[in-house]
Amino acid sequence: xxxxxxxxxxxxxxxxxxxxxxxxxxxxxxxxxxxxxxxxxxxxxxxxxxxxxxxxxxxxxxxxxxxxxxxxxxxxxxxxxxxxxxxxxxxxxxxxxxxxxxxxxxxxxxxxxxx
Amino acid sequence: xxxxxxxxxxxxxxxxxxxxxxxxxxxxxxxxxxxxxxxxxxxxxxxxxxxxxxxxxxxxxxxxxxxxxxxxxxxxxxxxxxxxxxxxxxxxxxxxxxxxxxxxxxxxxxxxxxx
Numbered sequence: 014x015x016x017x018x019x020x021x022x023x024x025x026x027x028x029x030x031x032x033x034x035x036x037x038x039x040x041x042x043x044x045x046x047x048x049x050x051x052x053x054x055x056x057x058x059x060x061x062x063x064x065x066x067x068x069x070x071x072x073x074x075x076x077x078x079x080x081x082x083x084x085x086x087x088x089x090x091x092x093x094x095x096x097x098x099x100x101x102x103x104x105x106x107x108x109x110x111x112x113x114x115x116x117x118x119x120x121x122x123x124x125x126x127x128x
Numbered sequence: 129x130x131x132x133x134x135x136x137x138x139x140x141x142x143x144x145x146x147x148x149x150x151x152x153x154x155x156x157x158x159x160x161x162x163x164x165x166x167x168x169x170x171x172x173x174x175x176x177x178x179x180x181x182x183x184x185x186x187x188x189x190x191x192x193x194x195x196x197x198x199x200x201x202x203x204x205x206x207x208x209x210x211x212x213x214x215x216x217x218x219x220x221x222x223x224x225x226x227x228x229x230x231x232x233x234x235x236x237x238x239x240x241x242x243x
Contacts, residue, residue, distance in 0.1 A: 057234040114161040114176030115184045
């Protein structure tokens with residue numbers, strides 16, 4: 014059974030800092046990994062999708078890496094802003110077959126960026 | 129392009145009642161997945177539908193059921209509601225097959241409160 018752990022559970026940083034969020038998983042037979050953000054009481058917004066054959070993806074100030082052999086992914090946020098404050102979730106898609114629509118989520122990292 | 133929509137956004141029910149939630153996927157998406165989010169358990173996968181067929185199912189009791197229509201819209205039903213069913217119910221849509229097309233897009237959720 015896939016287990017996903019996100020560290021730290023909460024993080025508070027001053028505006029402008031670069032930061033790294035960590036995600037680890039137990040089963041490396043994944044199809045993809047997706048990072049989301051969730052604002053309080055809202056749905057999930059997709060940030061980045063990394064296919065299992067890829068090592069990293071970048072979008073603006075965000076960079077996500079994937080190392081299947083060690084069961085780890087990191088989300089790097091450059092020059093953080095107060096608007097980045099949210100809960101960040103990583104989610105793993107099962108390997109092949111008919112598991113495309115099933116994501117296994119970590120518990121999330123609550124990020125607070127203060128001015 | 130319109131995003132994933134869910135109706136209603138908020139529901140209050142009493143124990144023993146049943147409830148139906150609706151999800152309209154992004155135009156052209158054929159896969160719809162449902163998730164339950166609670167503070168204690170986080171995000172848990174309920175089921176996935178693709179082309180009107182249930183393709184995958186999570187570990188939830190039979191009181192939770194769903195269906196998908198020919199236009200890809202999906203409904204989920206919870207019968208005999210229990211207090212523990214209070215949660216944010218999220219649906220996600222995707223094109224439905226592997227590769228870069230498997231990015232999941234989430235709706236805003238339906239907040240269900242059971243009294």
